[in-house]
Amino acid sequence: NFVGDNIQRAPLRWQKLGLEWVWRILQEPLLWKRYLVDGLWFLRLMVTKVLPLAIYQKMLLRKASKGISIKINNDAPGGNVELVISGSAIIESGRLLKSSCRKILEQLEASPSISINCSKLDYIDSSALGTLMLLKANIKRRGGEFGLFGTSPRINRLLRLHGVDEFLLEQ
Incomplete structure (x- = not known):
């Protein structure tokens, strides 16, 4: 969309604050659904895999034999x-x-x-x-x-x- 000149880049201040994604949603309102779904999948992955793995590994490493x-x-x-x-x-x-x-x-x-x-x-x-x-x-x-x-x-x-x-x- 940037190439087709349909969407403008976020102002420099927004870019520096890391809020370019908010600007994109304002420019293309349909993006919020995709961002929401992606965010929920990411949250699910963190809660069901990453955090349990990190906690479980810490527990097991304490008990594990060396070598x-x-x-x-x-x-x-x-x-x-x-x-x-x-x-x-x-x-x-x-x-x-x-x-x-x-x-x-x-x-x-x-x-x-x-x-x-x-x-x-x-x-x-x-x-x-x-x-x-x-x-x-x-x-x-x-x-x-x-x-x-x-x-x-x-x-x-x-x-x-x-x-x-x-x-x-x-x-």
């Missing part, structure tokens, strides 16, 4: 490779998790099958979740199977609050 242990088991049933993660998978331990995933990818065949055992996992942060998501995408691209199992209700809730539960837990 991580990762074991690669090449003798898992059915020819699978099993990655056993224990402790807290946090950004500080990201290198260990990434190198373990890289090691697994290097030794796997054309259609790999990997299971991630999370039964002893206390906590997982977004960086570790990102690493697992990349691992799953890489395995799927090769035509393999990826499974996350043994997750506690606490880890399931973290996955859900991060919005990755359906992606990581699907078979």
Whole structure:
């Protein structure tokens, strides 16, 4: 609309005060509905995902064990490779998790099958979740199977609050 000269830019004072959106609503009254809907969606996202995740993470980090242990088991049933993660998978331990995933990818065949055992996992942060998501995408691209199992209700809730539960837990 700015290009078509239908709408004028807000006065400089309005722009400096961050009120250009109010000017746009005055120029185009139909925008208030879109801004209202966008604002409500943003508020819903904050109340149902962002704030609960921030609070829950703070609570879990206090209780979580320090450090991580990762074991690669090449003798898992059915020819699978099993990655056993224990402790807290946090950004500080990201290198260990990434190198373990890289090691697994290097030794796997054309259609790999990997299971991630999370039964002893206390906590997982977004960086570790990102690493697992990349691992799953890489395995799927090769035509393999990826499974996350043994997750506690606490880890399931973290996955859900991060919005990755359906992606990581699907078979």
